[in-house]
Amino acid sequence: MDHTASAGGSANAGPRRGIAGRLHAFLLRPEASVIVVAVVLVIYFQFANANFLTDANLQTVSQFIAAPVIIACGEIMLLICREIDLSVGQVFALAPFVMERAAHAGAPVVLAIVAALAVCALIGFVIGLITIRLKVPSFITTLGMLFLITGVTLTISRGFPADTPGGPLLTNIMGNWGYAEIVWALGVVLVMHIVLRDTRWGLHTIATGGNVIAAAEAGININRIRMGNFILTSTLGGFAGLLEAFRIGSTDPLAGGSNIMFLGVASGVIGGTAIAGGAGTIVGGLVGGIVLGVLQDGFTLQGINAFTFDIIIGAAILLAMVANIHLARLRGAGQA
Amino acid sequence: MSTTAMSAGTEALRAEGIVKTFGRITALNGVSMHVARGEMLGILGDNGAGKSTLMKILTGYHQPTSGQVFVNGAPVDLGSVDQARAFGIECVYQDLALVNGLSIYHNLFLNREILRRGPFRLLDHRTMRRRAQAALEDIGVTVASVDLEVGALSGGQRQAIAVARAVASNARILLLDEPLAAMGAREAGLIIDLIERLKARGDIAIVMIAHNYAQTLEICDRVMLMQHGEVTYESHAAETSPAELLEIVRREYRAARAG
Ligand SMILES: Nc1ncnc2c1ncn2[C@@H]1O[C@H](COP(=O)(O)OP(=O)(O)O)[C@@H](O)[C@H]1O
Ligand SMILES: [Mg+2]
Numbered sequence A: 001m002d003h004t005a006s007a008g009g010s011a012n013a014g015p016r017r018g019i020a021g022r023l024h025a026f027l028l029r030p031e032a033s034v035i036v037v038a039v040v041l042v043i044y045f046q047f048a049n050a051n052f053l054t055d056a057n058l059q060t061v062s063q064f065i066a067a068p069v070i071i072a073c074g075e076i077m078l079l080i081c082r083e084i085d086l087s088v089g090q091v092f093a094l095a096p097f098v099m100e101r102a103a104h105a106g107a108p109v110v111l112a113i114v115a116a117l118a119v120c121a122l123i124g125f126v127i128g129l130i131t132i133r134l135k136v137p138s139f140i141t142t143l144g145m146l147f148l149i150t151g152v153t154l155t156i157s158r159g160f161p162a163d164t165p166g167g168p169l170l171t172n173i174m175g176n177w178g179y180a181e182i183v184w185a186l187g188v189v190l191v192m193h194i195v196l197r198d199t200r201w202g203l204h205t206i207a208t209g210g211n212v213i214a215a216a217e218a219g220i221n222i223n224r225i226r227m228g229n230f231i232l233t234s235t236l237g238g239f240a241g242l243l244e245a246f247r248i249g250s251t252d253p254l255a256g257g258s259n260i261m262f263l264g265v266a267s268g269v270i271g272g273t274a275i276a277g278g279a280g281t282i283v284g285g286l287v288g289g290i291v292l293g294v295l296q297d298g299f300t301l302q303g304i305n306a307f308t309f310d311i312i313i314g315a316a317i318l319l320a321m322v323a324n325i326h327l328a329r330l331r332g333a334g335q336a
Numbered sequence B: 001m002s003t004t005a006m007s008a009g010t011e012a013l014r015a016e017g018i019v020k021t022f023g024r025i026t027a028l029n030g031v032s033m034h035v036a037r038g039e040m041l042g043i044l045g046d047n048g049a050g051k052s053t054l055m056k057i058l059t060g061y062h063q064p065t066s067g068q069v070f071v072n073g074a075p076v077d078l079g080s081v082d083q084a085r086a087f088g089i090e091c092v093y094q095d096l097a098l099v100n101g102l103s104i105y106h107n108l109f110l111n112r113e114i115l116r117r118g119p120f121r122l123l124d125h126r127t128m129r130r131r132a133q134a135a136l137e138d139i140g141v142t143v144a145s146v147d148l149e150v151g152a153l154s155g156g157q158r159q160a161i162a163v164a165r166a167v168a169s170n171a172r173i174l175l176l177d178e179p180l181a182a183m184g185a186r187e188a189g190l191i192i193d194l195i196e197r198l199k200a201r202g203d204i205a206i207v208m209i210a211h212n213y214a215q216t217l218e219i220c221d222r223v224m225l226m227q228h229g230e231v232t233y234e235s236h237a238a239e240t241s242p243a244e245l246l247e248i249v250r251r252e253y254r255a256a257r258a259g
Helices: A018-027 A032-048 A055-080 A088-104 A109-133 A138-157 A168-176 A180-198 A200-210 A212-217 A222-248 A257-270 A282-302 A306-330 B051-058 B081-086 B104-108 B125-138 B155-168 B185-200 B213-219 B242-258
Strands: B011-022 B025-036 B040-044 B066-071 B074-076 B089-092 B173-177 B205-209 B222-227 B230-236
Touching (some): A055 A222, A055 A282, A109 A168, A109 A222, A168 A222, A200 A212, B011 B051, B089 B155, B155 B173, B155 B185, B185 B213, B222 B242
Parallel strands (some): B040 B205
16 A cells, blocks of 8 residues: 655655755745845845944843844734734733832842742733633734733833832843843744653644644643733733843833734744644744844934834734745645 | 463354443343354444444443453453453544544554653654554554554545554454445455455454445345444345345334334
């Protein structure tokens, strides 16, 4: 009997060797086109403005990139298992206040940070509970949470910013040093890349989004997977918010918000994460975040005004989403 | 488990008085069945008869409303897919339960992944690839690469992968839900070939749901007819014919309409 599979064009197909083969394989990867775009953008902005690749500007770019990328790592996991968290930007604003209140009440700063992250994890747990047990789509659950958390943040902050607690060393490590945020972001990317690619959790997340019935029939506890990824995303959102607060040196009740959430989701989708679930890469989310950050910074250096900038970013995201959907079709994925 | 219990002909799986309701729908209304090691039972019946639901109770996917399942003669509680697997029960579901976006080898090892040693319990892709290749060769299925996404395969190949997955995990009791559905004659031939070779090993009990009477009578030892959640007829394959089965189905329908 002979069941020879002859499906050409798959990303991993065939034992092609050599530089041409590798290049071919690379270009078929979902995130490849975005990496090319990122490189082209950096070259363009360096030529257009010699200040682009300077230490000061690289710090600025890295700060544009870090928070959305950390958030993207969570949203990518959620998108892959066909969920989304719209409230992560509000958790981003809430976390620093929880920390500040805890420190104010006498907790050591490190403990206050842990407490803040625990509160974020709890929010993720509640989102999961409502979505899974009460069968409310996560789009709706987190839309509700978005308003609810904003209210909580404004209540405990009374609408005012506050200084972040802690000594200079901790403050530097947690975001005040120019590259601290991006180093944390790259750390999160590395860990999440391994989680998605090389652990059962990652594989089961893909299976849950790719074919939920098949995943359940294989004995995967799909609700546990979804719950875990909600908790993960909220916690990462809170962590990004803490880094941002330490960088600036103060908490801000209006930090983050839907803007940072959309940048995170857009980073993932630009990087090739399927909106319909079942596929995506963390590296793609990193590159997507870099593209958005470089665009934002590059146009600022060029002196393009904020309105024009929004038009360009909007068009870029639309373009990337269209490419995402159609490239997926070309690659033969998403045909279930 | 004693060696005598392993020999062909001894009862492998039995279900008695299985009832399953989904809300107001009674999918199974007191179904009993049994199959022995080395034996192949065919289940026939129209869509909605409850065949798939019976399978899903035998795999621990659904819990019966009432009734009892026995493995090797002992009553068991199949509370989850994992528990059923521990008894060597494997199923090829009607929908194949494959994830299109994942590679062949990831699908073959879905939820029983091989992990590397070490504290991080990372996936051992290399060993899974190698074993997937071997498992497919073992049952005579060749693919260009086990790295191919399952979505890129033909219907017959996907079916073969699903069967290979069940077999590779050391199935003692193999449940096949319409393995020949939506398949061309050539591909169906390949799968029948594969099933017959498994049967020839003599140590596996096989239950197959099918639609084609003649085909089922040809490859199965015994057949069972299911209608509206009940078993309406049971026979050795050699002692019945497609014509007789058809006549029974008709009679049942007339009775159902009159009643
Ligand atoms: N998960 C479920 N929820 C509700 N009803 C179901 C479910 N699964 C099966 N049924 C119903 O049970 C009956 C038997 O279905 P099924 O076992 O799939 O039949 P078959 O496999 O013989 O075609 C049908 O009426 C079907 O609609
Ligand atoms: Mg069925």
